[in-house]
Amino acid sequence: MRLQYPTNINIIRVPCTGKVDIIHILRAFEKGADGVYAVGCLEGDCHFNTGNLRARKRVEQAAKILDTIGIGGQRVQMRNLSSGEGPLFVEYAKEMVELIRELGPNPLKKAKAEIKKRENAA
């Protein structure tokens, strides 16, 4: 297919989205990610039965935490597709990039820079 998807997405491979835990999502934001989305198999099609359903729940929990601490829960999303849906993968990637562009960069980056500036001045 040779489809192009936005280059600012860093793919982290996991054996199943069921492997993704809340802490992995939170750490990504701590390290400066502007957004995170988990792309799992279609619901009902998980090879391990419930991996993608668990991932969805964890994504929802991570979103709740991010909302509470002022980072914004919308920055974390769950998407489902089958392995044969390359074009849909590209569509989701573009959608995600657009959503994050609207939301702006991870506020922690700005905060970190300000703290550093303050430290340098002092």
Add this chain to the structure above:
Amino acid sequence: MIVADKKPIEEIVQEIEDVKSLLIAGCNECVTVCEAGGKKEVGILASALRMYYLNKGKDVKVDEVTLERQCDHEYLEEIRDMVERYDAIVSIACGVGIQFVAEQYPKMRVYPGVDTCFMGATEKRGLWVERCQGCGQCVLAKTGTVCPITRCAKRIMNGPCGGSTKGMCEISQEIECAWQLIIDRLAALGRLDEYEKLFPIKDWSTDRAGGPRKVVREDLQQ
């Protein structure tokens, strides 16, 4: 085990807005099993708090530790060297552990990071149910191993009361009538004659009515 539930982060941060360094202390026992205060939850809370402070432009050090148990002096001693480096500790062990941390380190500000709920069991993942209230005088031998103190809203000893309808309690359609369960189980065991016997008045002094309780075992003390 002791069942606890996560405290909302909003509630935790109210108490620790002013700190410069913070230690999140988890416990490897009951709260790990009920997924409220184990190593995993320590990591999540610490990560969330680090981001919370950073987002507010504050440079706060948030570290993590998970003890084997927080309700034993021996395990609490293990962190003696490190606690001095922090302004406060958020303990996500049960209420017992949280208090023991504070007793062990009297000059330390210690805050709870969970709401401790009850003594219970894991019905299934994500569902914990109360089974014992620690009344100090077990009656299970006489009640077909169903506890009327815990599972009956009125804690009555000779039930059921008039509020039992089709096996459910009058306070909620989701709560089973403890005395219906007792009768069903005694019937299944062929021991309904036990049900005929009246319970004498229960001595509540071994329950909370007698104030905070102790178990003293001189044979074990050194």
